[in-house]
Amino acid sequence: GGVVDLNTLKAANIIGIQIEFAKVILAGEVTTPVTVRGLRVTKGARAAIEAAGGKIEE
Template sequence: MELNSIKPADGAKHAKRRVGRGIGSGLGKTAGRGHKGQKSRSGGYHKVGFEGGQMPLQRRLPKRGFKSQTIKFNAEITLSTLDRLGLPEIDLLALKSAGLVGDLIRVVKVVKSGEITKAVKLTGIGATAGAKAAIEAAGGSVA
């Protein structure tokens, strides 16, 4: 087999339908569009959701709800989770590698839930006032 002898399988390719090219083609005169009406005219069709002038469904229904995109990239982590992690220095990369936050997370904040006994140093991670006080009381720091 050579590159110049490759051809598609039988029936895989078929000729394009040439409309409006005489009666012999079977699609002459009206070119398969029928007689009269909006769909037969050139440029005459409607946009998606158009209901002939009636108020479309997407405009009849009330607008409801909102999903914040910022939730996708922010995460919270508790003091007890930090305690279980057992690392002396914790940053965003360490939390991602431990599987505690997702790969898309950009901002992490420590909240005061549970207790922390080990001294940890947080870098690039935020903390609430209560969580910061608890970390510093255990001998750690928040940078």
Template sequence: MELNSIKPAAGAKHAKRRVGRGIGSGLGKTAGRGHKGQKSRSGGYHKVGFEGGQMPLQRRLPKRGFKSQTLKYNAEVTLAALARLGLAEVDMLALKQAGLVSQMAKVVKIVKSGELATAVKLTGVGATAGARAAIEAAGGSLA
């Protein structure tokens, strides 16, 4: 293969449709826009979701729910993830460095999912009642 022999794949290149260039082109007169109406005019179209003046679907349907913007600052860590971490003392910084919680997290809570065999000392981290019991049963503590 030479640089001067490279060609695009067959059918990859095709001429742009030139509308409104006479009847011989097959796309003259109305240029594929049909007859009259808003869509045939230059600059004549409507905004997305517009239904001709009828109340649009996105306004007919009821609004529901709420997504709290403070949730992104909360994080959860499982007992199984704590066991995999294998540290004797765990705080927020250790969890962030290990990648278990996001860098934006401000409140971290340990949840009871999985098992914990080693003693872990937690500082500045919350825990659910079940997780607290599991951590203390393994010889760990929460501060």
């Protein structure tokens, strides 16, 4: 798994370069472990990420 943070979301053109913060919400399944760093995360998304072996870093 990789690291998901504001810069990786911008680099992948998922969010615009002017965006200063983002929140991860659960939509679909999390099948690979990822590390979410410096993003807000809903309870459902946190549970799914952790269940897939990932982690949340504040």
